[in-house]
Amino acid sequence: ESQDSGKKEAIVKEYACMRKTPLKSKNPDIVSALETLSENAFFHDDEARRLAFQKAAGVIKSLNFKIKNINQVKGLHDVGKHSLEVIKDIIEEGSSIEVENIINDPWFHQMKAFQSIYGVGPSKAKKWIAQNVFTIDDLIERTDLHSSFDHRMELGISFYKDLNTQVTKQHALAIKNLIQQHLEEILPGCILVLAGGFRRGKASGHDADILLTHPIEGKEIGLLPKLLNLLSDSGLVLHGTMETGHNNPQTIMKDKGKPLASNVDHFDKWIGIMKIDKNLKDLDSSDNENDLIQLEQNSLTETSIETKKGRLSKKRSFVQTLDNNEDFARDTKKKLASNSKMSFEQLLALSSKDKQWVARRVDIIVVPVSQFFYALVGWTGNKWFNRSLRLYSQRVLGLKLTSHGLFDLNRGTSLPANSEHQVFDNLKLEYIEPTDRNC
Ligand code: DCP
Ligand code: MG
Secondary structure, eight states, X not given: OOOOGGGOOOOOOSSGGGSOBOSSOSOHHHHHHHHHHHHHHHHTTOHHHHHHHHHHHHHXXXXXXOOOSGGGTTTOTTOOHHHHHHHHHHHHHSSOHHHHHHHTOXXXXXXXXXXXXXXXXXXXXXXXXXXXXXXXXXXXXXXXXXXXXXXXXXXHHHTHHHHTSOEEHHHHHHHHHHHHHHHHHHSTTOEEEEOHHHHTTOSEESSEEEXXXXXXXXXXXXXXXXXXXXXXXXXXXEEEEEEOXXXXXXXXXXXXXXXXXXXOOOSEEEEEEEEEETTOOOOOOOTHHHHHHHHHTSOOOHHHHXXXXXXXXXXXXXXXXXXXXXXXXXXXXXXXXXXXXXXHHHHHHHHHSOOSEEXXXXXXXXXXXXXXXXXXXXXXXXXXXXXXXHHHXXXXXXXXEOSSOEEETTXXXXXXXXXXXXXXXXXXXXOOOGGGBOO
């Protein structure tokens, strides 16, 4: 073969989790076109197409050169015929008619706008468009529709402006710090890490994903309701749903469902909306990764050694603690629910008046330290990186990877990890930095 650069073919590894995928692609136009096609397929309920275009986009994102010639991508893993045509059009014509048609279709933009409302999915969005509802204002004005809104949608519509303003990384770190300050009153020594897109290098995102653990295994049990109680008393909670009682070694082995269907984990978590003071100072904070180093040096505690040996037995005292905590959790849930009994009209009034705070989406996930680094990988994402990791784990290793650990379901054992590097070692994969997990 000649050295003609146009002929050089890239080698792409089979699984996305084996490739470095940086945030910034060398071929942004192509990536954006393929992702538009993927999103459009998603809006049309075509999961297979959505995935095919998403995978092709993932491959293109991992290329470290600008595509100049279609031959450079012909035969690449996961780049199908349809994707190739689109890429060819963009290289040769500057754009793809198919993609342009989607971008110029008002339906696509209406779907995008409705989809971005907290609590709204594609089927609801489609229904509204079919009922001649096209804008967020329409949703407010069309009182005939209001009875079909659930509380989450009412919040999403009322606080659309706040919630659809991107959260900067500095602001997300400030929110993390605010939560940390409250935790000090309940249980000193907790470690919080800002995960999600920010950890992958994004400068802004739609929410703050905060992982919370304590270096001593077991200390985290029952912590979340106490924290939410305090945050609520401080006037920091607008709305949220709390899941508790899951941090139980028995639960994590139960989920023998389809490997890809189990995107859900069983951690205690709160998914909600906080009221963040407009004057909250952004922090010049880089302590996120330092906290991790502190955790990596944390020696395995007794409980985690048990997990290591795969003896996930239920201890009576442990179960009792859980039961007591559940009572408190129930009371806190009641209290939080009564706080969020505001009607749609009240919410609209609240959001439109001059307020001193902004509504921010925050997820708080409480993780036992022995499972922390698996949870960190899972909650750092991105979604497609996770999908690839889990698929690889299942198909190549015959092991089940979740945010709780890496399990051999037949033998009832699991492999512990004291760092993200160890998670990759356990998976027999080369380590991929968080900033290279943007598939
Ligand atoms: N995740 C998960 N299980 C869930 C929800 C999320 O494993 N039930 C993972 C995948 C995501 C990460 O957690 O990459 C954070 O979820 P987000 O939806 O917040 O996604 P990002 O943080 O990547 O995007 P954004 O910047 O829009 O917040
Ligand atoms: Mg996020």
